[in-house]
Amino acid sequence: MTQAEKTTTVLLVGVGGQGTILAGDLLAKTAAVSGYDVKISEIHGMSQRGGSVSTVVRFGRDVASMICDEGCADVIVSFEAIEALRARQFLATDGGRLFVNDEVIEPVSVAIGTGSMPTDIDGALAQLDAVKVPAGRIAREAGSPKSTNVVLMGALSTALPFAADTWREVIAKRVPPRTVDANLTAFDAGRGCVA
Amino acid sequence: MQKLLSGNEAIAQGAWEAGVRVGVGYPGTPSTETLENLSTYDDVYCEWSPNEKVALEVALGSAMGGARSLATMKHVGVNVAADPLLSACNTGVNAGLVILAADDPSMFSSQNEQDSRNYAAFARIPMLEPADSAEAHEFVQRAFEISEDFDTPVMIRESMRIAHTKSLVDCADERADVELRDFTPDASKYVMMPAYARGRRQAVIERTGKLIEFAEETDLNRIEMRDSSVGIIASGAVYQHVREALPQASTFKLGLSWPLPPAKLKQFAEAVDHLYVVEEACDYFAERVHALGIATEQPPVCPLPEAGELTPALIKKSFGVALPQGHPPCDDLPPRPPSLCAGCPHRLVFTVLRDMKAIVSGDIGCYTLGATAPLSAVHSTIDMGASLSVAHGLELADVPARNKRPVVGVIGDSTFAHSGITSLLGTIYNAGAGTLCILDNRTTAMTGCQGNPCNGITLHEQVRGANPLAVRDGKRLDIEALCLALGADEAESVDAQDYAAVKDALKGATAANDKLSVLVFHSPCRLIDRSRDGVAVVGECRACGKCVRIGCPVIGTDEHGHAVIDPVQCIGCGQCIQVCPFGCISKEGE
Ligand code: SF4
Ligand code: SF4
Numbered sequence: 001m002t003q004a005e006k007t008t009t010v011l012l013v014g015v016g017g018q019g020t021i022l023a024g025d026l027l028a029k030t031a032a033v034s035g036y037d038v039k040i041s042e043i044h045g046m047s048q049r050g051g052s053v054s055t056v057v058r059f060g061r062d063v064a065s066m067i068c069d070e071g072c073a074d075v076i077v078s079f080e081a082i083e084a085l086r087a088r089q090f091l092a093t094d095g096g097r098l099f100v101n102d103e104v105i106e107p108v109s110v111a112i113g114t115g116s117m118p119t120d121i122d123g124a125l126a127q128l129d130a131v132k133v134p135a136g137r138i139a140r141e142a143g144s145p146k147s148t149n150v151v152l153m154g155a156l157s158t159a160l161p162f163a164a165d166t167w168r169e170v171i172a173k174r175v176p177p178r179t180v181d182a183n184l185t186a187f188d189a190g191r192g193c194v195a
Numbered sequence: 196m197q198k199l200l201s202g203n204e205a206i207a208q209g210a211w212e213a214g215v216r217v218g219v220g221y222p223g224t225p226s227t228e229t230l231e232n233l234s235t236y237d238d239v240y241c242e243w244s245p246n247e248k249v250a251l252e253v254a255l256g257s258a259m260g261g262a263r264s265l266a267t268m269k270h271v272g273v274n275v276a277a278d279p280l281l282s283a284c285n286t287g288v289n290a291g292l293v294i295l296a297a298d299d300p301s302m303f304s305s306q307n308e309q310d311s312r313n314y315a316a317f318a319r320i321p322m323l324e325p326a327d328s329a330e331a332h333e334f335v336q337r338a339f340e341i342s343e344d345f346d347t348p349v350m351i352r353e354s355m356r357i358a359h360t361k362s363l364v365d366c367a368d369e370r371a372d373v374e375l376r377d378f379t380p381d382a383s384k385y386v387m388m389p390a391y392a393r394g395r396r397q398a399v400i401e402r403t404g405k406l407i408e409f410a411e412e413t414d415l416n417r418i419e420m421r422d423s424s425v426g427i428i429a430s431g432a433v434y435q436h437v438r439e440a441l442p443q444a445s446t447f448k449l450g451l452s453w454p455l456p457p458a459k460l461k462q463f464a465e466a467v468d469h470l471y472v473v474e475e476a477c478d479y480f481a482e483r484v485h486a487l488g489i490a491t492e493q494p495p496v497c498p499l500p501e502a503g504e505l506t507p508a509l510i511k512k513s514f515g516v517a518l519p520q521g522h523p524p525c526d527d528l529p530p531r532p533p534s535l536c537a538g539c540p541h542r543l544v545f546t547v548l549r550d551m552k553a554i555v556s557g558d559i560g561c562y563t564l565g566a567t568a569p570l571s572a573v574h575s576t577i578d579m580g581a582s583l584s585v586a587h588g589l590e591l592a593d594v595p596a597r598n599k600r601p602v603v604g605v606i607g608d609s610t611f612a613h614s615g616i617t618s619l620l621g622t623i624y625n626a627g628a629g630t631l632c633i634l635d636n637r638t639t640a641m642t643g644c645q646g647n648p649c650n651g652i653t654l655h656e657q658v659r660g661a662n663p664l665a666v667r668d669g670k671r672l673d674i675e676a677l678c679l680a681l682g683a684d685e686a687e688s689v690d691a692q693d694y695a696a697v698k699d700a701l702k703g704a705t706a707a708n709d710k711l712s713v714l715v716f717h718s719p720c721r722l723i724d725r726s727r728d729g730v731a732v733v734g735e736c737r738a739c740g741k742c743v744r745i746g747c748p749v750i751g752t753d754e755h756g757h758a759v760i761d762p763v764q765c766i767g768c769g770q771c772i773q774v775c776p777f778g779c780i781s782k783e784g785e
Contacts, residue, residue, distance in 0.1 A: 016533065025361075032199050032363060039327075040199075041360040043303050044224050044643070049561060050748050051533035065439035066360040066432070069508035071521030086528050089521040107531040111743050111751040112569040115529025124525065 007060030010156070011068045013087045014079030015105050016050045019149035022174075023077070024055035026153050027160075029170045031059035034162045041066035050108075052083055077156050079149065080105050081121050084130060091128065098130040099155045099194075101148065131155065131194055138189045144182035150175070154190020164191065200364045202357040205328035206265075206295060207232035208366055209335035213291075214373030215239055216262035219250040221613065222642040223269030224304040225358035226297035230267045231645075234658045238370065243646055243654045246579070246613040247272035251279045251294065255348070258292035259385060261376035263339055267295040270311050271578065275614070277314070280348070282387050284318035285395040287346035287402075290376045291339035294350045297358045300476040300504035304355075304641075306559065306576065308502070310477035311352045315453040319399055321406055322350045322453040323415065324430045328362040334450065336371075337415065345402055345409070352452070354475075356432035356504070407454045415450030418463050425514075426467025428460070428480055428491075433505050437473050440510035449480070457487045464489045475505040535564050537749045538768035540636050540691040540718035544605070545572040546745045546774065547698050553603045553705065554594060558582035558615070560607040561641045561720075562634055569744045573605070580614030582606040583631055587622040590629050601705035604631045608649035609639040612672065616681070623682040623711060630704040631683075631713045633674055634691070636720040637663045644722050648672045663723050674715050684710035691718035694773035721766070728767035729782045733758045736779050742771040 010027060014020045021042050028040040036059040043053060056068040070089045077099045078084030084100040091098055109115030118124065125132065135151040142151075150171060157167050168184055175183045200208060206229050210218070218233040218241035220226065234241035244250035247268040254266035268276060273296050283292070296311035315322030323338050325331040331353065338349040383391045410416060425444040429437045434448050447463045449455070464470050470491045472481045484491055494513035499505065511518055535542050545565035548555055549572035557563055557573035558581060566573035575585055586604035589595070595602045606615045611633050619631065639645040646652030650663040651670035678686040689700045697716070704712035738756035749764045750771060758780070760771070772780045 015531065028199055028361060032197075037363060038199070039360050039362045041356060042201075043355075044227075044359055049533035049536060049564065050531075052531045063362070064435045064442075065507050066356055066362075067436065067506045069506055069518075071519035072508075082528055082531070085525040086531075089524040091522055093520050093522060106751045107529045108534055108746060108748050108751075109529045109531065109568075112746070114568055116527075117529060118525070118527055128522065 007058050007063050008074050008160070009068050009072050010057045010160075011073040011076045011087060011090055012055040012057070012079070013076065013083045014053055015083060016053045018053075018079040019146070020053055020055045020079060023149040023153050024057050026150070026167070026170055026174055027057045027156070028059070029174065030162050030167050031057070033166050033170060037061060037063045039063045039066040052086060054087070075099070075156060075159050077152050079152065081125065082107070082118065085118060085121065085124055088128065097159050098125070098128050099152060099159075100125060100130045100132055101135040101152060102132045103136050133190060133193055135190065138193065139186050142182050142185040142189055144179055144186060147179070147183045147186035150183045150186040151190035154187040154192075155194045157187070157191055158194040196366050196368050198364050198366055199361050200328045200332070201228065201359055201361045202325065202328050202331040202353045203228040203297075203359070204232050204361075205332040205364050206335045206351065206353070208364070209332040210265050210293070211236050211239060212367055212370055213336040213339045214263055214371040215265050215339070216375070217241070217254060217257040217264040218267070219244055219253045219264070220267030220295075221245070221247045221250055221272055222639050222645040223272050223297070224642055225299060225353070225355040226267050226269045226272070226295060227642045227645065229295055230654065231658055233265065234654050241654050245648055247276040248278060251276040251283070254292060254294070255279060255283045255286075255288070258288045258290050259286070260378045261290050263291045263373055265293050265295065268297070269305065270296055270298040270309050271305060271307060272296075273311055273314050275579070280314065280318050283348050284320045285387060285392060285399055286385050287395075287398070288342055288348060289378065291342035292348045293335060293338045293342060294348055296350055296352050298352060298354045300354055306578065308476045310479055311350065312452050312477070312479045315350045315352070316479075319403055320348050320350055320453070321345070321451060322352055323450060324352050324452045325357055325450070326431050326434045326448065327357065328360070329364045330450065331357060332364045332366065334415070341409075345406060347402060352431070354432050354504070403454060407456065410451050410454050410456035411459050413451060416456055416459060417448045417450065418459070418466075419446045419448060420466065421445045423466060424468045426463055426470045427473050428463070428471070428484065429473045430480070433473055433475055436505055436507045436510055439507040440516060441514060452479070455483055455487070460484060460487060460489055473499065473505065473510060476502055532567055533564060534567065534746055534748050535561065536721045537747055537764055538721045538766045538770070540716065540720065541565060541634055542570075542745055542747065543694050543697045543770055543773075544632060544634060544691060544701075544716055545570040547701050548572045548603060548605070551601070551701060551705070553601045553701075554589065554598065556582045556585040556589065556602070556604050558606040558610045560610055562605060562607055565605070569746045579610050580606070580618050583615050583618035584621060586629050586631065587618075587625075587627045590627055595708065602629055603701075603705065604629065606631070606633055607640075608633060608635040608637070608674065609645070609647040611674070612648040616677070619678065619683070619713075620681050628709055628711055630701070631711070633713060633715045635674060635715055635717045638720050638723050640720040640722060644720065649674060664719055675713070678713040678715075683713045686713040686715060689714055689716050691716035692768065692770070694770070728769070729784065730762045730765045730767055731760050731769070731771055731780050732783045733760055734779045734781060737777050739776065741774050741776060742780060745770055745774055747771060
């Protein structure tokens, strides 16, 4: 199988309300515009109320299943650090890449004592060769705190075969008109922070 | 034009292209967006019904009247609509009638994982099962044709993975010019009294014979020969997982899952060395294929799981295909289950119910989350509307007196309109006592803020951006007046964000054991009222934990057990300020 025939799996994880669904949409549209077959699977409903959420995007010549099994994610983008560790078993061990927003959102379970924070988040992420992206800070600096998800797509874009301009076109079409410039700045900054 | 559409969006697009004129449904994950999308077309009339039974009856009426019609619901909604369904299958239609049933294997947002294919077999109506959005778009158009050709309602089944997966669809983007059909009264077809119903039973038997012939011929069912040593029968999303897990295997892809094509299945069985059925959460195909006298085998390594959705990995495991080695899971992570939003109007009600040790029969909606820690205040959730009737049953079993704890039913506004009204009527009619809480947050929150009879917003208005907080009086259902008209002893309005008022109301209502009190708690869902009112700050915290136990996702604790509030996420609702017994929390700057 050539590279283009193989299906690539990207897993986006985070906390309900962080904008994983919009990010997945941008990625899937970019893949489609670039001529790939693509599937994007989202989970709606109860988990959106602040729970752990995930979106799977798979693209290639002919995509069958929309599910990402353990050990099958070529790339994971985590919108929050604990969720990156929660998704660890999905990352491919042969060359899977992990991009993680450096933010930690403490789950309610910690406050009420039914869970405790992991002791060494940074160490655990380092073991996975995670690329840490200060996406929240970059988004605020770009003048649009809500574009954290677009910063992360900028970082992700460095690991995928799509032209940066295709991403930009898709973003410009998809985000609210007033926020196009801020989102494009956010995307470029996200791209720039992965050397 | 090529579009990236979810299964639900593709069904809406396909239905519009098929000339559908009427769309009716009740919101329910994973079906909701279908009707919302269909409602954006100006040449289709769409409405939310109070429940699925009403929706199907309306859609049957409009189909009978000559307009192609679509009814949408989630799998458990079909239970509610089962009564008209099991007669509509006998009357047949006039113009096409298609029913979308969206199933939820693994129960991502449901109380059970029943399989709607059983309903199609039960009602003897054709069922189509798309395996991606392109098929969803095509199958809905075929479904209307089958419905009219065979004079039958047709059901389309999507599992959550089809409903909420977007994939590429080539859309004609042209609406078929389908004329309205005349309505000709015909009692022997539409009046299901015994004499006529017996005639229709015979008609269904004849129709079934013709449908089986159709099933043998149609390209909705596809034999795909590859390696002939392994043959797999599958449908829907599971077919995609089979293609992923066992790309060499031959497949019989069933696009029509009722009725099955016996001859074609036998032909496939003979063409392969080993025949398997792969399906999730139900043995619908397996039982029927066996009943046709076709032998299938268990997967060579281990049986497939009986419950939950299948994945390519589960199929690989059963068939002995090597799985990729992943990293070991992290098992020391704090769980992050869903919880009520910051400022959610349900929080104080559940806080008080928990603290007064009420036995709570709950219902279906965001407020089902009142069952989770730290609120842990809900003791049963069964189906839409059960809160009120189960509370009455608990009262009949003398639970309040025997446990010295009050029994309280809790239901949301949309669920009350769906099937809580009849439950309440049953209690009132039989002189039951107790306390019923109706949480009126002005929307159908869990499914993404739909209109409903309580907030008065129609589907048409909803998709065009109507604000549920700006609906004029008279258009909204007056819940208190309705309860009093039904005969409740009292129906009190309470501000759900006022802790003292919530406490007083619940204490007062539960103190009396000889009357039926309805408390209607008002305050909008945070998704429709996103206003903020400053930020709460913690002063000299005494680490009593009271504010933490309301379960606001914004409140954490430091290593001394002192409350910590995240200023970015706090919306300043003031709930924590009201519950702190020492007055330690205040608004910043106040
Ligand atoms: S969506 Fe609305 S009703 Fe549901 S938890 Fe959030 S605030 Fe509460
Ligand atoms: S005011 Fe208190 S209860 Fe309300 S959102 Fe802020 S921290 Fe949560």
